[in-house]
Amino acid sequence: MKKYAVYPGCVMPTEQYAYEMSIREIMPHLDIELVDLKGFSCCSEPIKSVNQMLTLALSARNIAIAEKEELDIFAPCPMCHLALSDCKRVLDTNLMMNKRVNSYLTDEGLKYTGTAEIVSILDLLHDIVGIDKIKEKVKKPLKDLKTATHYGCHLIRPSEIGRSDDAENPQKMENILKTIGAKPEYYPEKLDCCGALLTANLPESALTKTGQKLQRVQEQEFDAFIDTCPWCHRQYDSKQIKAGETVAAKLEVPVLYLTQLLGISMGIPKEKLGLNLNLSPIEKLNLGGKKT
Amino acid sequence: MTITDLTSMGESQTELKKEINERLQRLQDEISDYCYQCAKCTSGCEAHKLLELEPHKIVALLKKGLIDEMVNSDVIWTCMSCFKCRERCPQNVAPVEVLFALKNIAVASGQQIPGNYTAMLQSVLSMGLLQEVKNVLTRDNKTVSRTNLGLPEVSKPTDHTKFQMMLSKIAVEKV
Numbered sequence: 001m002k003k004y005a006v007y008p009g010c011v012m013p014t015e016q017y018a019y020e021m022s023i024r025e026i027m028p029h030l031d032i033e034l035v036d037l038k039g040f041s042c043c044s045e046p047i048k049s050v051n052q053m054l055t056l057a058l059s060a061r062n063i064a065i066a067e068k069e070e071l072d073i074f075a076p077c078p079m080c081h082l083a084l085s086d087c088k089r090v091l092d093t094n095l096m097m098n099k100r101v102n103s104y105l106t107d108e109g110l111k112y113t114g115t116a117e118i119v120s121i122l123d124l125l126h127d128i129v130g131i132d133k134i135k136e137k138v139k140k141p142l143k144d145l146k147t148a149t150h151y152g153c154h155l156i157r158p159s160e161i162g163r164s165d166d167a168e169n170p171q172k173m174e175n176i177l178k179t180i181g182a183k184p185e186y187y188p189e190k191l192d193c194c195g196a197l198l199t200a201n202l203p204e205s206a207l208t209k210t211g212q213k214l215q216r217v218q219e220q221e222f223d224a225f226i227d228t229c230p231w232c233h234r235q236y237d238s239k240q241i242k243a244g245e246t247v248a249a250k251l252e253v254p255v256l257y258l259t260q261l262l263g264i265s266m267g268i269p270k271e272k273l274g275l276n277l278n279l280s281p282i283e284k285l286n287l288g289g290k291k292t
Numbered sequence: 293m294t295i296t297d298l299t300s301m302g303e304s305q306t307e308l309k310k311e312i313n314e315r316l317q318r319l320q321d322e323i324s325d326y327c328y329q330c331a332k333c334t335s336g337c338e339a340h341k342l343l344e345l346e347p348h349k350i351v352a353l354l355k356k357g358l359i360d361e362m363v364n365s366d367v368i369w370t371c372m373s374c375f376k377c378r379e380r381c382p383q384n385v386a387p388v389e390v391l392f393a394l395k396n397i398a399v400a401s402g403q404q405i406p407g408n409y410t411a412m413l414q415s416v417l418s419m420g421l422l423q424e425v426k427n428v429l430t431r432d433n434k435t436v437s438r439t440n441l442g443l444p445e446v447s448k449p450t451d452h453t454k455f456q457m458m459l460s461k462i463a464v465e466k467v
């Protein structure tokens with residue numbers, strides 16, 4: 001069993017519970033042990049526009065908390081994963097910045113040492129657990145479910161920092177989906193942004209971005225839209241109706257976290273995967289045979 | 293400590309502003325010369341069609357040194373950090389990073405911070421997270437909490453005084 005400190009961030013543990021539930025449920029089946037640690041804070045990536053040094057320092061602080069326990073870090077939220085990875089890159093290559101950021105951490109008895117590896121949801125599922133292991137665990141293959149994947153910008157860009165998949169043609173979600181019996185198909189809007197980061201100051205525009213993409217997905221008759229980011233999911237699932245209003249469309253696209261779909265294919269009961277919390281019309285999918 | 297300490301121009305913030313200005317100066321010296329205005333960044337920009345952001349023009353203005361003009365403009369707050377411009381620039385210029393620096397300067401100069409950023413920052417200061425732990429609605433319209441769902445308590449800073457001390461250092465540190 002491989003062990004990781006799970007770094008939950010903010011959006012997942014304060015409202016996107018379906019992601020957290022499905023992660024906590026599937027990981028032990030895949031021989032991944034998640035360790036909860038006390039003391040984490042926001043990584044500050046969402047407020048980098050206000051103060052970049054804050055993002056660097058808070059990210060280092062969170063990494064240091066896991067390093068103290070000699071654990072690697074699993075960051076399910078792509079935005080957190082970007083912040084921590086970027087912080088690691090800066091502090092491992094820039095000695096001056098390393099010293100300075102570490103000077104902020106001393107009061108709390110923390111030190112960034114650079115020993116912890118930082119992995120994302122796709123690193124973990126696709127590269128560490130691996131396709132073969134996932135294949136072994138599939139009990140209820142999803143018969144030909146036509147899926148559109150949404151990676152989330154922060155999971156794949158900027159590649160200079162080292163991201164989890166190809167920046168222009170990511171395929172790891174597709175590989176996982178094929179393994180569990182689904183039928184992922186390409187669509188031209190695949191790399192479009194959900195707009196979530198505009199929620200802070202231009203919420204209408206954020207919803208318009210969301211609505212525009214989902215509308216195209218609906219027109220191309222996908223059965224389901226699959227994501228891995230709590231920020232994106234909040235846009236596409238939790239706010240789908242509002243997003244539809246901004247583009248004058250009645251959107252009815254079932255949206256699920258990749259981890260939820262994976263759990264379903266592994267035969268895990270849907271209550272445990274938080275399927276009761278998805279607000280998009282997932283009943284259309286008839287998942288697990290019964291009405292959801 | 294308050295938001296003002298962390299963002300605006302108190303006496304101690306002069307240094308912060310100076311430092312961000314130096315960062316921008318470096319961007320200006322090091323990268324804006326490489327930009328040959330091909331506008332590839334703008335052609336893929338997520339905020340271009342909807343909000344008229346033109347990252348290649350941001351780089352051009354930086355090259356001309358028209359920093360105050362940009363700092364005072366709302367347009368720098370339309371970027372949604374998709375990182376496509378940084379990914380695709382053939383010259384390794386990263387307009388998105390210029391935009392981050394410009395927004396940081398706007399904040400450090402005491403400009404009004406748009407929208408919800410202040411509330412998010414305040415929340416991080418007071419409890420370490422962007423927002424409070426929420427109860428959510430289920431598909432059948434029931435309100436549930438983390439505990440109802442069997443999830444453990446949320447991880448947050450344990451010693452608030454020390455956590456805030458750290459944040460205040462970042463705000464007032466002399467470089």
Ligand code: SF4
Nearest residue numbers: 327330331333348381
């Ligand atoms: S920043 Fe890069 S992509 Fe944009 S105009 Fe300049 S060279 Fe072209």
Ligand code: SF4
Nearest residue numbers: 337371372374375377
């Ligand atoms: S990061 Fe900002 S400026 Fe760059 S392409 Fe995306 S929205 Fe446009």
